[in-house]
Amino acid sequence: MKNKGLKAINKAAKRLEEKEVFGMGDIDINVATGQPVGCTTIFDTGWETNPRPTMPMGNCIPSARDFASCAGPCWWPAQVPDNITNWPNRQDQCPRAEYDWRNLNYVIKR
Amino acid sequence: MPRFKVADYKIFHANGKNFVFLIDDKAIFEMDDQIGDIIAEWEKVSDFNDQEFLASLPDDLEDRDELFNSLLCKHLIVPISKGGPKKKYHEKGCSAHLSVQTLVLHLTDFCNLGCVYCYHDQWESPATQKKRMPFHVGKKAVDFALEHSNNYGRVLLVFFGGEPLLELDLIKSIADYAVREGERRGIQVEFSMTTNGTLLTQEAIDVICRCNMGITVSIDGFPEVQNRNRPFRDGRPSYDKVVWNVRKLLEVTKRPVVARVTVTRNPENLQRILEHLLELGFTEVGFSPVTSGASGYKLNKEEMTTLLAQFKVLSKRFLQSIERREFFGFSNIIDLVVTLHQGELMDYPCGAGLSLFAVNPEGRLFVCQRFINQADFCVGDISNGFDLEKLLEFRKQVHIGQKKECVDCWVRTICTGGCYHEACLREGDFAKPNIHYCEWIKDWTKVGLETYVRIAADSPASLDELSLMRGYSPMRNL
Numbered sequence: 376m377k378n379k380g381l382k383a384i385n386k387a388a389k390r391l392e393e394k395e396v397f398g399m400g401d402i403d404i405n406v407a408t409g410q411p412v413g414c415t416t417i418f419d420t421g422w423e424t425n426p427r428p429t430m431p432m433g434n435c436i437p438s439a440r441d442f443a444s445c446a447g448p449c450w451w452p453a454q455v456p457d458n459i460t461n462w463p464n465r466q467d468q469c470p471r472a473e474y475d476w477r478n479l480n481y482v483i484k485r
Numbered sequence: 486m487p488r489f490k491v492a493d494y495k496i497f498h499a500n501g502k503n504f505v506f507l508i509d510d511k512a513i514f515e516m517d518d519q520i521g522d523i524i525a526e527w528e529k530v531s532d533f534n535d536q537e538f539l540a541s542l543p544d545d546l547e548d549r550d551e552l553f554n555s556l557l558c559k560h561l562i563v564p565i566s567k568g569g570p571k572k573k574y575h576e577k578g579c580s581a582h583l584s585v586q587t588l589v590l591h592l593t594d595f596c597n598l599g600c601v602y603c604y605h606d607q608w609e610s611p612a613t614q615k616k617r618m619p620f621h622v623g624k625k626a627v628d629f630a631l632e633h634s635n636n637y638g639r640v641l642l643v644f645f646g647g648e649p650l651l652e653l654d655l656i657k658s659i660a661d662y663a664v665r666e667g668e669r670r671g672i673q674v675e676f677s678m679t680t681n682g683t684l685l686t687q688e689a690i691d692v693i694c695r696c697n698m699g700i701t702v703s704i705d706g707f708p709e710v711q712n713r714n715r716p717f718r719d720g721r722p723s724y725d726k727v728v729w730n731v732r733k734l735l736e737v738t739k740r741p742v743v744a745r746v747t748v749t750r751n752p753e754n755l756q757r758i759l760e761h762l763l764e765l766g767f768t769e770v771g772f773s774p775v776t777s778g779a780s781g782y783k784l785n786k787e788e789m790t791t792l793l794a795q796f797k798v799l800s801k802r803f804l805q806s807i808e809r810r811e812f813f814g815f816s817n818i819i820d821l822v823v824t825l826h827q828g829e830l831m832d833y834p835c836g837a838g839l840s841l842f843a844v845n846p847e848g849r850l851f852v853c854q855r856f857i858n859q860a861d862f863c864v865g866d867i868s869n870g871f872d873l874e875k876l877l878e879f880r881k882q883v884h885i886g887q888k889k890e891c892v893d894c895w896v897r898t899i900c901t902g903g904c905y906h907e908a909c910l911r912e913g914d915f916a917k918p919n920i921h922y923c924e925w926i927k928d929w930t931k932v933g934l935e936t937y938v939r940i941a942a943d944s945p946a947s948l949d950e951l952s953l954m955r956g957y958s959p960m961r962n963l
Contacts, residue, residue: 380517380552381559384504384941387828388512391559471638474671 488565489535489557491528495895496521499935500942506934510560511828511898513938524561532565581877584635587836589843589854590626592655593617593647598681599718600703602749602775602782604855604906616846617652622867623659626844629867631663631672639673644698645843645854650684653692660696679703679745681715683723685730694738701743702731702767706758714749728765741768741954743816748774748792749782755795756802763814771816772796776907789925796929800936807944821933822940823955824899826948832885834901838864838876852879855906862915882916890918896930 383392469475493508496516505516505524526541527533535553542549556562594615596603618626630640642663644656660676667674677699685693693700704727705711712722735742744767746758755772762770774792775782784792799815806813833839837853844850845857848867856862864879865871881887883905891897902908902918903926909915919926940948 380520381505381555381561382515383559384513384515384938385511385826385828387510387830388507388514388559390828391510391512394558470636474638475636 486534486536488532489538489562490531490533490565491524492560492563493895494524494561497931497934499938502938504934504938505561506895507560508895508898509830511825511830512560513825513828513934514559514561515938520556520561523556527562538562581873583633583871583873583876584637584840585630585633585640585842586637586840587641587643587842588626588630589643589645589841590618590623590649590659591645591647591843591845591854591857592623592649592652593846594858595651596646596648596681597651597683597718598648598715598723599720600681600715600747602714602747604776604910618655618846620655620658622844622846622848623655624662625848625867627659627663627666627674629844631666631670631674634672638671639675640667641675641677643854644676644678648681648684649678650680650689653684653686653689657692660692660698664696675699677701681723682727682730683717685734687733690734690737693734697740699740699743700734700738701745702727703745703747704731704762705746705749706754706761710754710758714747731765731767735766742766743768744770746770746772748772748784750784750788752784752788752792752795755792756798759799759815767814769814769816769819771820776904776910789922793925793928793932797932800932804936804939807940807947810944810947818933818936819951819954821930822937822948823952823957825933825937826941826952827957830898831901833880833883834903834905837905838879838883852876853906855904856915887916888918890920894923894927896927899930900926 383389466479468478492510495506495508497504497506503516503518503521505514505521506512507514523542527538530537539549539553542552546552553562557564595617627642630642634640642659644659646652649656656678663674663676676696678693679701680703682702682704692698703715705714708722708724711724711727715723717723731742744762744765746755746762748755752774759770759772772792774784774789796817800818803813803815803818835841835853837856841853842850842864843852843854843857844867849863850865850867850871851857851859852862852864862879863872864876865873883902885891885897885901888897888902891900891902894900900918903922904919905915908917908919911919911921937948
């Protein structure tokens with residue numbers, strides 16, 4: 376995507392730019408930032424080799440250890456409940472991953 | 486057909502480049518001349534549709550649709566029907582969410598210094614009415630904080646006063662209890678303390694190190710200023726004592742120790758004061774203009790101008806140090822740069838009454854430490870919990886949506902009206918914005934924006950390092 380004469384400098388600008396790149400449409404930015412953006416805060420294993428502010432494009436994330444991602448413009452290599460449409464409140468039970476990850480359970484689709 | 490308008494913005498320049506700060510998104514973009522011309526032109530048209538916009542673009546411009554979509558996605562152009570964030574402020578109202586992330590423990594009303602500008606003086610009571618927090622209240626306050634941490638997993642306890650180190654035994658008991666109780670409940674308890682530095686005995690330093698306590702020392706700089714503004718109660722000078730103690734602390738503590746300077750009349754020496762305090766070993770030095778009601782110490786207009794000039798020089802030195810990959814501990818610019826870097830949207834200027842509360846020696850809860858013992862700002866007590874009605878009324882009153890004077894201001898999402906306590910003293914109403922320093926804040930924010938984009942160009946990684954120092958996890962970076 377061309378920059379179109381605008382280059383995002385701070386994080387708020389980059390959040391808007393990513394929305395555009397990933398075709399998220401005109402989602403309310405307040406809602407988008409209320410969720411974990413990108414990968415989870417703690418077990419985001421890609422960061423050492425692909426330090427932010429770029430996305431962890433080339434890195435795979437061990438799904439066994441990371442349960443709260445897949446929100447916003449982030450791809451996901453394994454099956455986890457989708458927290459955008461069907462289980463929007465799933466991660467409420469896990470406010471801090473390093474303490475609360477045990478609370479995250481499987482979702483059984485009926 | 487949807488109608489659009491140009492979002493509220495502020496243009497600024499640095500390094501020969503143009504930048505745009507989108508006010509309601511707190512987003513900063515570097516911008517080429519063409520975009521600058523387009524938004525300047527369409528800003529004059531308060532209401533347009535996409536066809537009108539596209540038709541105005543030069544014929545030879547490729548991807549005109551894409552340009553429009555890009556401006557829309559990046560919020561330079563916003564749909565009118567949505568009303569923009571200004572309207573959103575009013576609709577959203579205030580949060581009823583209850584959690585405590587920081588609890589300030591007002592351990593004692595007593596202090597061994599007699600600072601000339603102390604904001605406690607205005608409601609100072611006779612010694613017989615002054616109170617100290619008994620341990621059972623401190624213990625209950627810890628329980629209260631832990632119970633209200635709402636799965637956040639972490640609570641910060643701040644030892645405050647008066648001079649908190651007059652109550653060293655109490656600090657020890659409370660800290661021990663809080664660590665024990667925190668471990669039991671799986672909540673991490675952190676400590677910090679603001680002290681005048683006169684009572685940093687070896688025993689106190691041991692406690693500080695053991696609790697890994699973050700320390701801020703109130704100190705005004707050179708001996709003559711410190712001794713004049715911050716003497717002991719009996720008039721003896723305090724500088725030598727503070728410096729002697731602080732040196733001992735700095736030798737052993739692993740955490741950064743911050744100096745907080747209250748700026749009174751004659752603010753022309755800030756550079757020298759900052760150098761002096763950094764030489765003593767402080768990691769950072771922050772400056773606050775005095776907020777006392779005592780008019781003799783308030784900065785007048787010229788002095789505020791001098792203060793800004795000094796801040797500009799110090800910001801320049803901060804920038805140069807970043808270029809040399811060094812750290813120059815000027816807190817005020819670090820705070821501003823980190824705020825701009827994170828770009829978080831806020832409806833309130835601070836956490837007072839949201840996730841920060843202060844508890845007095847009797848166990849009553851106040852919206853922050855500055856309003857301690859003021860009945861109007863009491864929002865419950867640690868035995869019976871929050872007075873929800875009063876707290877929500879407070880939140881409603883101080884919400885940015887209520888501050889009519891701020892609606893058209895370009896720094897509204899950064900300043901958000903400023904300190905409630907200062908507004909109380911200067912504007913006569915805690916819920917009013919601090920109009921008295923509006924222009925100053927705008928000028929200072931401009932310095933911050935220019936400094937920020939220069940760092941972003943030269944050393945972007947240092948922005949994440951600075952954010953980390955302010956408690957932002959680098960892994961949440963985007």
